[in-house]
Amino acid sequence: MNFLDELKNLKEQIKIKNRFDINFDFDNIVISGMGGSGVVGNIFQEYYRGKPVITVGDYGIPDFVNEKTLFIGISYSGNTEETLDNTEEAKNKGAHVVGITSGGKLETMVDNKIIIPSGIQPRSALGSMLMPLYNTFNLVSDEQLDGIYQTLDSVDQNHDEMKNDAFKIYENSYIPIIFGSRPYKSVAYRWKTQFNENAKTFAFYNSFPELNHNDTMPLKSAYRRDEYLYYVFESDNPRVNQRIRITQEITGSQFNLIKSPSDQYFNKLFYLIHYADYLTYQLALIRNVDPTDVSTIEELKQKLA
Amino acid sequence: MNFLDELKNLKEQIKIKNRFDINFDFDNIVISGMGGSGVVGNIFQEYYRGKPVITVGDYGIPDFVNEKTLFIGISYSGNTEETLDNTEEAKNKGAHVVGITSGGKLETMVDNKIIIPSGIQPRSALGSMLMPLYNTFNLVSDEQLDGIYQTLDSVDQNHDEMKNDAFKIYENSYIPIIFGSRPYKSVAYRWKTQFNENAKTFAFYNSFPELNHNDTMPLKSAYRRDEYLYYVFESDNPRVNQRIRITQEITGSQFNLIKSPSDQYFNKLFYLIHYADYLTYQLALIRNVDPTDVSTIEELKQKLA
Numbered sequence: 001m002n003f004l005d006e007l008k009n010l011k012e013q014i015k016i017k018n019r020f021d022i023n024f025d026f027d028n029i030v031i032s033g034m035g036g037s038g039v040v041g042n043i044f045q046e047y048y049r050g051k052p053v054i055t056v057g058d059y060g061i062p063d064f065v066n067e068k069t070l071f072i073g074i075s076y077s078g079n080t081e082e083t084l085d086n087t088e089e090a091k092n093k094g095a096h097v098v099g100i101t102s103g104g105k106l107e108t109m110v111d112n113k114i115i116i117p118s119g120i121q122p123r124s125a126l127g128s129m130l131m132p133l134y135n136t137f138n139l140v141s142d143e144q145l146d147g148i149y150q151t152l153d154s155v156d157q158n159h160d161e162m163k164n165d166a167f168k169i170y171e172n173s174y175i176p177i178i179f180g181s182r183p184y185k186s187v188a189y190r191w192k193t194q195f196n197e198n199a200k201t202f203a204f205y206n207s208f209p210e211l212n213h214n215d216t217m218p219l220k221s222a223y224r225r226d227e228y229l230y231y232v233f234e235s236d237n238p239r240v241n242q243r244i245r246i247t248q249e250i251t252g253s254q255f256n257l258i259k260s261p262s263d264q265y266f267n268k269l270f271y272l273i274h275y276a277d278y279l280t281y282q283l284a285l286i287r288n289v290d291p292t293d294v295s296t297i298e299e300l301k302q303k304l305a
Numbered sequence: 306m307n308f309l310d311e312l313k314n315l316k317e318q319i320k321i322k323n324r325f326d327i328n329f330d331f332d333n334i335v336i337s338g339m340g341g342s343g344v345v346g347n348i349f350q351e352y353y354r355g356k357p358v359i360t361v362g363d364y365g366i367p368d369f370v371n372e373k374t375l376f377i378g379i380s381y382s383g384n385t386e387e388t389l390d391n392t393e394e395a396k397n398k399g400a401h402v403v404g405i406t407s408g409g410k411l412e413t414m415v416d417n418k419i420i421i422p423s424g425i426q427p428r429s430a431l432g433s434m435l436m437p438l439y440n441t442f443n444l445v446s447d448e449q450l451d452g453i454y455q456t457l458d459s460v461d462q463n464h465d466e467m468k469n470d471a472f473k474i475y476e477n478s479y480i481p482i483i484f485g486s487r488p489y490k491s492v493a494y495r496w497k498t499q500f501n502e503n504a505k506t507f508a509f510y511n512s513f514p515e516l517n518h519n520d521t522m523p524l525k526s527a528y529r530r531d532e533y534l535y536y537v538f539e540s541d542n543p544r545v546n547q548r549i550r551i552t553q554e555i556t557g558s559q560f561n562l563i564k565s566p567s568d569q570y571f572n573k574l575f576y577l578i579h580y581a582d583y584l585t586y587q588l589a590l591i592r593n594v595d596p597t598d599v600s601t602i603e604e605l606k607q608k609l610a
Binding site for chain 1: 332333339340341343354355356357358359362363364365367368369386387478480482486487497498500501502505506507508509512514515517518519520521522523524525526527528529532533542544545547548551552554555556594599601602604605608609
């Protein structure tokens with residue numbers, strides 16, 4: 001699969017019906033994952049509010065993990081050092097351990113697991129890793145799936161806007177800053193990591209209303225203010241949209257508002273995700289870098305081994 | 306109090322002996338706060354691992370909050386819109402609600418509260434807001450307090466290093482990027498917000514090992530690589546220090562390693578916090594901006610009211 005096919009594969013991934021059968025009464029959920037697999041837990045956590053969800057993007061799991069914890073290890077390759085360590089620790093603490101992976105050591109370590117198709121970049125498998133979480137908690141209906149599919153299809157058909165943006169970023173060597181808001185704060189982080197891995201550029205993120213307590217000052221008064229390109233996700237919360245409007249006004253900033261064609265959670269979620277897929281893919285092509293290349297990350301893993 | 310006195314006041318703040326008496330068996334802790342008050346919960350969460358701790362830097366608290374939840378509202382002014390909303394919601398859901406504030410509406414809303422001294426910038430009251438959390442869970446001993454005091458005192462006596470750094474940042478219009486690691490990831494965020502509010506500059510953060518899954522690519526291949534100044538907190542974890550070393554080596558980056566004179570958690574925590582206090586204060590002076598001025602943030606609050 002070439003990288004464009006990988007991006008378009010997201011449409012197929014959302015059709016995954018796999019789910020975990022969880023037949024016990026747990027107190028909390030701990031989700032361990034790094035990078036493109038780690039953002040899965042963070043996206044889920046912002047939406048699922050029925051139990052405490054703690055995400056771990058690190059070595060080491062919290063002390064409270066015990067037999068009343070549902071521990072979910074997510075690693076696309078199945079060989080992520082931090083996630084394997086944490087999964088082992090969770091087993092030792094007696095947690096109910098499940099895993100999402102395409103193979104590797106994680107597959108052999110965990111009995112209750114969902115195996116997803118291998119062979120693409122981990123960051124291109126976001127749909128495959130995310131849907132089992134939604135399915136397990138019955139959060140997505142067939143009608144909603146149709147909606148997501150239509151949304152993704154329309155993005156696949158029409159990404160001139162992202163191409164134009166990518167040119168603008170390239171021509172000005174802009175540093176992208178993405179401002180999200182709940183339940184899409186982690187999607188702003190996903191944008192950042194897609195810029196990092198696909199286009200090999202720096203990108204940074206924050207969220208409303210938190211940034212009204214800090215980044216609002218440099219928006220008005222920092223040096224290099226003209227060297228950033230500000231992306232802001234339009235919110236469903238009128239109070240947050242008011243903050244966005246006033247923040248632009250009083251700091252003199254020009255925000256690029258990203259408006260989803262639909263406010264329905266799943267449509268908006270995947271619209272925002274897919275927008276950055278194409279934007280960062282196009283930026284890679286314009287910069288003449290290979291969007292699939294993560295050789296520096298691979299080199300690090302080898303030197304650590 | 307002038308701003309330099311505010312910074313030095315941190316030494317007095319750590320002596321606060323106040324604590325909450327929590328005589329009930331809770332399942333989880335939810336801490337709500339924004340900006341300089343919000344980072345308190347995040348710093349605590351990285352260290353206290355005995356129960357699930359969920360921090361909320363947003364409008365809206367999770368659905369799971371109930372009478373088995375210990376809800377802690379933190380707002381220095383006591384008038385932070387998001388935190389007041391969330392505290393009201395937590396009361397309605399029957400949570401055990403406590404508060405940390407210098408006054409305002411939060412003081413009148415909550416019975417079980419710790420009132421801290423008013424009259425300084427919220428971000429200068431970090432010690433006053435943090436210590437009651439450690440005290441409540443018996444996490445800090447008198448001996449450890451002495452250690453913190455000595456550490457802070459030595460930083461107060463000697464901040465030429467920070468002054469030199471501030472000059473370097475100013476002369477090159479550097480954009481600071483701070484890379485922390487657990488349990489000091491939120492301290493890297495604190496550095497960012499101190500740059501934002503004191504020096505009115507942008508600054509960004511990430512943490513090891515997470516950044517080895519994304520920022521490692523732009524560290525090697527981004528445009529504008531020479532326009533950043535990279536601060537990295539030396540870790541207690543040898544594996545993380547190995548990652549830091551290899552990341553520098555394979556990306557050709559020059560990291561400014563921040564080494565605490567002591568690896569003991571509390572000493573290191575407050576050393577790292579106080580380092581950024583002086584660094585960003587000095588940068589404000591050199592940039593000829595008032596470190597206490599947050600008028601743009603105040604203007605926004607007025608326009609929202």
